Amino acid sequence: MTSQHTIRRRMAATTPVLLALILLAFVLAALALGDRAIARMAAETLIRVTMVVGFWVFVGNSGVVSFGHAAFGCIGAYVSAWLTLRPEMKATLLPGLPELIAAADWHVLPAALAGGGVAALVALLTGAAILRLSGIAASIATFAFLAMVNTIWANWTPVTGGTSSVVGLDRYVTPWVALGWAVLAITIAAVHASSASGLALRATREDEVAAAASGIDRYRHRLLAFTLSAFFCGAGGALMGHFIGVINPDGFYLSLTFLMLAMLVIGGVGSLSGAVMGVLALSIAVEVLVRLEKGVRVGAATFALPPGSQEIILAVAMILILIFRPAGLMAGREVMLPARWVAGQTKPEN
């Protein structure tokens, strides 16, 4: 007889597989439509899945809202740009780079890994300080971190190009590359969530005092999750840079923070499936709204939403979801196979 515990574990293991299959189906459907714009939308959506899943690793498990994760995207994008841009270009665009980086001409994959790695390192250092705080104070400190990174990036012109954009990034990110990263992020997030550390972290989310009384070191588990989540936000930022081809500090500031938070809240902070579904739902909604803003022909008349209404509709949708479905679309549940499918052979007992 398979024990209840084993069945639960198997069910939990089906979550990342199912989510990956859903994303695969999404890519295939987008490519089957044969529209270039839709294929681009699919790639962008999957990059966002990478970032939001990374974001969820910290926010979902710890229950601490971070406003600072867009900054990790910024760091990842710039690190990847520094490492992959052709040296001649860097000499003119970013004259202040140190010798070693100025001469670097890396392949895009190690550069994306390095982008995530540097973001994770920064998270480890800042998190070591910020995560000593809890609750609203921690959230505000991450906000201060975001504002700090943005100020530095917007003004350190010789190294970051300042507020003028860095251009000419190799646009290698296809839906398939983005799918690979998204699936990797989901897998790692699922492994982390079901690990002892992830479980301990969720215990602190439910009740800080009780968790501490059970001997859980809140700080250590939070720091681990913060670092891990920064890695995927950094890598996602690098992908985003190489997807658009142009990066700018303000592309990784309040609007990205809002978008990531909105996706997470609409999908449901309580589960990994919520993070993924939130991105899918919101990205598809945005695509539809953008098309409506451009105008839809109904018979002879063209019907178009006024420009800018897209954000208003999204924000209103977010408020409505917060009011009527505070736990999000998935309400903390995971996508998983039902118990009897994974229970295996049950031997009749004598």
Added chain:
Amino acid sequence: MSLQLLFDALALGGIYAIAALGIALIFGVMRLVNFAHGQFIACAVFALIVPSTDALAVLGLGALPAPVLVPLILMIGAGLAVLAEALVFRPMRNASPVALMVGSFALGVALQNLLLVLYGGRPKAVSLWAELGQPVQVGSASVPLLQLIVIAAVVVILAALAIMLRKSRLGLEMRAAAEDFTMARMLGVRSNRVISGAFALSGALAAVVALVLVAQTGVADVRMGGQIMLVAFIATVVGGMGSLSGAVAAGLGIGAASALLQAGLPAEARPFRDAFLYGGVILVLLFRPQGLFAPVGAKPRV
């Protein structure tokens, strides 16, 4: 020079203090970190001009004489805040502070984009009370008249607010609600009245900030509330969330610190002034997570 610096610090700090007070008032009664406060400020700014996406701004309400204009804009700010409370925050009354925070963030985005749709994205030149820019000789310093008016207005507002909170019934109820909301309700404080009152005051304070900003910069920009809200927000936290006097003190302190940093930092480090400021905030939080002037109820009880 040093007297000049003192006036700069006082005027900037005063504005930060008023903005921080607007955030602290709401946090005190309903534990809501109001991210939409900056957009309340922006909305009050744009209420001055006629809606159009043209580059040239046409003063609508802004053309009225000051004795009519100032109360009117304050009422618009207060009305907007009360409306936001009734539509967005009242249905979320029992949500967690985090959900409330995210909700206010969404409200801010909605308001900002509403302004974008109505007024277009380009900053517009608005000349409101341009004659106040003239310098006045005070001792060894020559100070713009506006700066003196701002400092005086801040003093008057703070005094009026202090008296209101101490003497009036609404003020008493607000302080009771900030202390312990459940207990206050049990003792007969009507929650809707207190919360609406706090929002109205907060919106009026946002309108004050808006008027000063427009008069100072001569620009109406959709994004103009954001920067000041960020600072105000940080002042509220540093001062101790929920402590009104703490918010005022921290607002003044941050204003003074940034005026001093602006004057004291070497030229090549000056663009990074705000980075130093935010770094300082993180440091303060690390040593005093409850803020510098934490109210008694701020520590979670077990």
